[in-house]
Amino acid sequence: MYVYGRNVARDLLINHQKIEKAILQDDFREKELISLLENAKIPMEFTSKREMDRLSNGVHQGIILSIPDYQYHDLDSILLSQEDDVVVILDHLEDPHNLGAIIRTCEAAGIRSIILPKDRQVQVNATVMKTSAGTLSSMNLVSVSNIASSIDRLKEVGYWIVGTSLENSVDYREVDYQGKICIVIGNEGSGISQLVSKKCDFLVKIPMYGKTNSLNASVAAGIMIYEVIRNRK
Numbered sequence: 001m002y003v004y005g006r007n008v009a010r011d012l013l014i015n016h017q018k019i020e021k022a023i024l025q026d027d028f029r030e031k032e033l034i035s036l037l038e039n040a041k042i043p044m045e046f047t048s049k050r051e052m053d054r055l056s057n058g059v060h061q062g063i064i065l066s067i068p069d070y071q072y073h074d075l076d077s078i079l080l081s082q083e084d085d086v087v088v089i090l091d092h093l094e095d096p097h098n099l100g101a102i103i104r105t106c107e108a109a110g111i112r113s114i115i116l117p118k119d120r121q122v123q124v125n126a127t128v129m130k131t132s133a134g135t136l137s138s139m140n141l142v143s144v145s146n147i148a149s150s151i152d153r154l155k156e157v158g159y160w161i162v163g164t165s166l167e168n169s170v171d172y173r174e175v176d177y178q179g180k181i182c183i184v185i186g187n188e189g190s191g192i193s194q195l196v197s198k199k200c201d202f203l204v205k206i207p208m209y210g211k212t213n214s215l216n217a218s219v220a221a222g223i224m225i226y227e228v229i230r231n232r233k
Contacts, residue, residue, distance in 0.1 A: 001069050003126045004060035009033055011134030013040060018068055021045060025052050025062035033063060058127060070124035070136070072143035075150055078113050079157050086228055087159070089115045089184045091147060091192045093217060096122045098188065100131025101218035107135035109225050115142045115150060115182075151199040154182055162228075163192050163200035164220055166213070172204035172224060177231040185221045 003012070012019060013036040021043040028034070028046070037044055052060050078084045088106055093099055099122050106114060122128070129136060144150045151161055162175060163184040184200060186192035197203065206215060206223055215223070 001067055002055060002064050003067055003129045004056045004064040005130050006030060006033060006061045006063060008130050009063050009065055012065060015137050017137060020066040023047060023064040025049050028062040073140045075142055075144055075153060077140055078142060079153060084113050086111050086181050087113045087115060089147060089182055091184055091196050092117060092120045092187045093122055095188055096125055096127035097131050098218040100128040102221045103132040103139055104135050105222045105225055107138050109229050111225065113140040113142055115144055117147055118143050118145055148195050148199055161200045162202045162204060163197055164224060165191060165197060165203040166205050169203035169205040172206055172227055175202050175204055177228040181228055183224050183228060185217055188217050
């Protein structure tokens with residue numbers, strides 16, 4: 001997998017993540033990054049801006065790193081954990097910026113694990129890496145085949161499932177978030193699916209006071225996550 005950008009490269013190098021090679025633009029002169037690459041003995045290739053633009057899908061800032069594909073965790077890592085009292089489920093998000101922002105918010109709030117489906121869901125890519133701002137390495141992203149059956153397994157070990165929905169829901173501040181909690185964040189356009197909605201113990205909504213009737217998925221996730229954390233203090 002290719003990732004790019006100076007901040008992403010710096011985070012990966014400082015955290016000693018595995019890097020297979022670095023591709024640098026011919027006129028790249030960032031001494032700190034070159035020094036980090038040399039000290040880590042990362043092979044470096046220099047090429048034209050045109051080739052760099054072809055290899056990347058965004059602003060590469062003259063550096064692209066080839067790294068192994070992200071290794072997802074399995075659901076047992078949560079079910080057997082004594083530390084994951086709060087987890088987040090993402091119900092088929094499509095925007096990599098939302099996924100990256102939610103990863104960053106979870107890490108900041110002390111939440112270690114995020115569950116996401118294998119299919120019809122944005123996966124870890126260069127944009128997610130960049131948006132998560134170096135926090136991905138501290139997180140457990142759990143890939144599952146079926147969200148509904150995964151919720152059943154979470155319930156078996158004591159999790160309460162809280163879904164975000166505009167319909168048949170209560171104010172998110174009215175729920176007691178003590179105990180093991182799983183927050184479900186829905187798709188950017190259609191929200192959580194009907195099947196997943198039926199699996200939730202609580203459906204909550206964030207009040208809208210303006211003309212818009214919904215929030216960006218990562219913003220909604222941030223509000224929910226910090227309400228859960230605040231409620232448990």
